[in-house]
Amino acid sequence: MADTTQFDLVSPERRLASAAVTAVQIPGADGDMTAMAGHAPTITTLRPGVLSTEGPDGTSEYVVTGGFAEITAAGVTVLAERAMPKAEVTADDMAALIKEAEEALAHAKETFVNEPGPVDDAAKLLADMVAVGDHIRI
Amino acid sequence: MPSLKDLKNRIESVKSTRKITKAMQMVAAAKLRRAQEAAEQSRPYTERFNAVMAGLAASVGGSDSAPKLLSGTGSDKVQLLIVMTSERGLCGGFNSNIAKLARSHAQKLQAEGKDVKILTVGKKGRDQLKRDFGSLFIDHVDLTEVKRVGYVDAQAIAKDVLARFDAGEFDVATLFYSKFVNVVSQIPTAQQIIPATFEEEEGAEPSTLFDYEPSEEAILADLLPRGVATQIFAGLLENGASEQGARMSAMDNATRNAGEMIDKLTIEFNRSRQAVITNELIEIISGAEAL
Numbered sequence: 387m388a389d390t391t392q393f394d395l396v397s398p399e400r401r402l403a404s405a406a407v408t409a410v411q412i413p414g415a416d417g418d419m420t421a422m423a424g425h426a427p428t429i430t431t432l433r434p435g436v437l438s439t440e441g442p443d444g445t446s447e448y449v450v451t452g453g454f455a456e457i458t459a460a461g462v463t464v465l466a467e468r469a470m471p472k473a474e475v476t477a478d479d480m481a482a483l484i485k486e487a488e489e490a491l492a493h494a495k496e497t498f499v500n501e502p503g504p505v506d507d508a509a510k511l512l513a514d515m516v517a518v519g520d521h522i523r524i
Numbered sequence: 525m526p527s528l529k530d531l532k533n534r535i536e537s538v539k540s541t542r543k544i545t546k547a548m549q550m551v552a553a554a555k556l557r558r559a560q561e562a563a564e565q566s567r568p569y570t571e572r573f574n575a576v577m578a579g580l581a582a583s584v585g586g587s588d589s590a591p592k593l594l595s596g597t598g599s600d601k602v603q604l605l606i607v608m609t610s611e612r613g614l615c616g617g618f619n620s621n622i623a624k625l626a627r628s629h630a631q632k633l634q635a636e637g638k639d640v641k642i643l644t645v646g647k648k649g650r651d652q653l654k655r656d657f658g659s660l661f662i663d664h665v666d667l668t669e670v671k672r673v674g675y676v677d678a679q680a681i682a683k684d685v686l687a688r689f690d691a692g693e694f695d696v697a698t699l700f701y702s703k704f705v706n707v708v709s710q711i712p713t714a715q716q717i718i719p720a721t722f723e724e725e726e727g728a729e730p731s732t733l734f735d736y737e738p739s740e741e742a743i744l745a746d747l748l749p750r751g752v753a754t755q756i757f758a759g760l761l762e763n764g765a766s767e768q769g770a771r772m773s774a775m776d777n778a779t780r781n782a783g784e785m786i787d788k789l790t791i792e793f794n795r796s797r798q799a800v801i802t803n804e805l806i807e808i809i810s811g812a813e814a815l
Contacts, residue, residue: 394568396568396569396572397569397675398566398569398570398675398678398754398757399562399565399566399674399675400565400566401565401568401569414737415737415738415742415746416737416738419737426735427733427734427735428734428735428736428737429576429580429734429735429736429737429743430736430737430738430743431737431738431742431743431746431747452750453750454576454743454746454747456572456576456734463572465569465572465573465576467675467679467750467753468675497690
């Protein structure tokens with residue numbers, strides 16, 4: 387049996403999960419990564435996506451948007467601005483998130499006319515949101 | 525001298541007031557428990573967030589490329605005060621204390637020749653500050669319809685504040701709210717949120733060397749705006765608990781005062797009733813003697 391590491395998932399409103407797990411798959415801003423016990427200390431920001439954990443108590447999946455993950459020797463802490471168990475996410479929730487991302491993109495296009503940076507970021511956020519929506523519908 | 529009937533009415537009316545204040549106290553107690561729970565639930569997030577931010581800020585802060593939200597605009601001419609109070613009254617000195625702190629802060633800044641702008645959250649504080657600083661108000665956030673403060677509410681306020689910051693409307697933002705200590709004590713607090721400040725944690729463990737993905741600067745730039753929302757959210761929750769705590773003790777006092785008043789009025793009522801009886805007896809006796 388593989389070593390376990392402490393995993394905490396907290397959102398501003400509540401603590402969603404706190405358990406010993408063997409592996410956490412994190413949707414990092416630069417790509418997905420899997421953290422297991424003994425992972426090098428890392429801090430990464432999150433992109434909207436599905437975070438999944440594997441542990442002695444089985445696997446669980448959460449939809450997270452915005453925030454960051456902190457991997458230390460003591461464990462993995464994910465601070466997500468919004469997080470909910472995947473099973474509880476409804477199509478309406480996703481639609482609301484996508485709409486928000488669309489508005490952010492429109493806003494970015496207006497505000498930063500000749501700066502591609504923020505507009506690209508907003509477009510990527512929207513694409514990620516849509517991808518999450520497609521992913522969990524399967 | 526009030527008549528017996530008047531006294532009786534007074535007693536009845538004070539009794540019903542006592543019933544209301546008692547009920548309000550109990551409602552506040554239940555709400556307080558919920559507000560405290562909400563505040564406790566959010567604490568792990570806020571604490572971790574601030575710890576990571578403090579570490580990041582310490583390593584990036586010195587460089588010239590540090591984001592404006594951290595290093596400031598290089599000036600402190602225009603000050604924004606975000607005054608958070610409650611939507612409802614009858615909670616003792618809760619709103620007045622926050623307003624008082626904000627007022628003295630604003631006067632001090634004005635004396636120093638700075639421009640002051642005020643954004644109010646909650647209508648009670650707005651009402652109190654309107655007379656002195658009405659011309660400085662730039663916006664008002666109404667949370668009357670919100671039953672339970674959520675992170676989205678804080679995000680909405682943060683978004684507005686950040687948009688104003690990006691537009692160069694102010695240089696420094698300070699948040700005013702009441703920190704919840706316990707039911708009888710809430711401390712009005714002023715906290716600077718832009719540029720961000722971090723308290724040095726006492727006895728903090730030597731920071732681990734982290735890998736950053738993407739770069740430290742990018743993470744910091746991503747997290748700073750979220751930090752503003754987090755601070756506002758924490759302030760809102762503290763305020764919620766403080767408000768209910770203040771209301772609870774205010775209503776407790778009111779209930780006790782009503783009880784004392786009822787006792788006093790009852791004694792007066794009994795005295796005047798006895799006086800009336802004595803008078804009647806004297807009249808009967810002297811009538812009988814006259815015959």
